[in-house]
Amino acid sequence: MESNNLQDNIKFSEEDVIDLLDIFTKVPSIILKGIVAGRSNIVKSFETQILEYKSQLSPEEIIKIKLVLETPVSELQKILYNSYKKTGKKQLKILSESKAEPFIEKNLDQLEKILFKN
Numbered sequence: 001m002e003s004n005n006l007q008d009n010i011k012f013s014e015e016d017v018i019d020l021l022d023i024f025t026k027v028p029s030i031i032l033k034g035i036v037a038g039r040s041n042i043v044k045s046f047e048t049q050i051l052e053y054k055s056q057l058s059p060e061e062i063i064k065i066k067l068v069l070e071t072p073v074s075e076l077q078k079i080l081y082n083s084y085k086k087t088g089k090k091q092l093k094i095l096s097e098s099k100a101e102p103f104i105e106k107n108l109d110q111l112e113k114i115l116f117k118n
Contacts, residue, residue: 014083016064029090036094036103043110050114062115069112073104 027035035042043050057065068076081096083089094100 011067014079014086016068025089025091027091029094032091032094036100039103039106041106041110043107043114047114050111054115065111065115069108073101073108076104077101 077096077098077100080092084092084096095104
């Protein structure tokens with residue numbers, strides 16, 4: 001019960017979504033376009049690092065990740081677009097476009113498998 005109360009009180013922000021997708025904002029936009037178009041499974045490539053990092057996450061961070069995973073991709077993309085307008089990062093614009101939805105879904109599904117189904 002306590003974790004449900006904790007989860008009810010935790011929200012995620014645009015910054016949390018950006019932090020979760022930070023790896024993609026480090027990739028040059030021209031390369032990211034190709035990765036998105038190819039619907040690459042980037043998360044799978046970093047499985048070992050993700051599992052190592054998981055042990056360093058706080059309970060609040062785990063809940064935020066779960067909340068992001070439970071949020072419809074279209075809603076996440078609205079947040080990404082709003083973040084793009086604030087930051088001007090082209091990578092966020094690429095990820096906010098409708099053609100990026102399958103790529104995002106695939107990678108979020110993989111992240112969920114790695115973090116919560118192992």
